[in-house]
């Protein structure tokens with residue numbers, strides 16, 4: 001396990017939830033994640049933050065953003081930000097700024113290497129099979145259970161597969177409860 005608490009990614013959204021600022025290390029972070037070139041800062045500025053999520057995840061982020069804007073209190077969530085070869089736990093802090101802007105600070109709490117999980121690579125040949133992956137904990141739903149990617153890889157024998165299932169944004173029940181609990185803890189009546 002590698003402790004790298006120094007690493008911090010910061011981005012901001014404007015009052016219309018469009019990305020309006022990104023820290024300079026954005027590319028380092030996204031490259032670690034195997035992100036493709038659609039994620040360059042120039043292409044992200046002005047993009048609605050919630051457009052890349054499924055409806056339920058977007059709704060949960062909107063709850064967080066609304067509560068932070070209304071109260072001025074910050075919300076902290078622990079989320080996984082894995083790549084194919086790394087498990088990473090991120091502390092995501094959401095703060096209110098002036099003029100309706102909201103800032104997201106992501107700090108890496110821990111990371112550890114894993115055997116490369118082909119399912120999480122960005123350059124796969126894809127099959128017609130779709131699997132929901134939780135945006136917050138990166139567990140994958142298989143037969144109504146939410147499992148780590150290693151378990152899914154074993155159960156579906158993906159080590160032998162030429163094509164990988166398509167992963168689609170989702171939210172698991174545990175993470176939905178976690179976000180609701182974080183929002184419920186703050187006082188939205190505070191000015």
Ligand SMILES: [Zn+2]
Nearest residue numbers: 134137172175
């Ligand atoms: Zn989850």
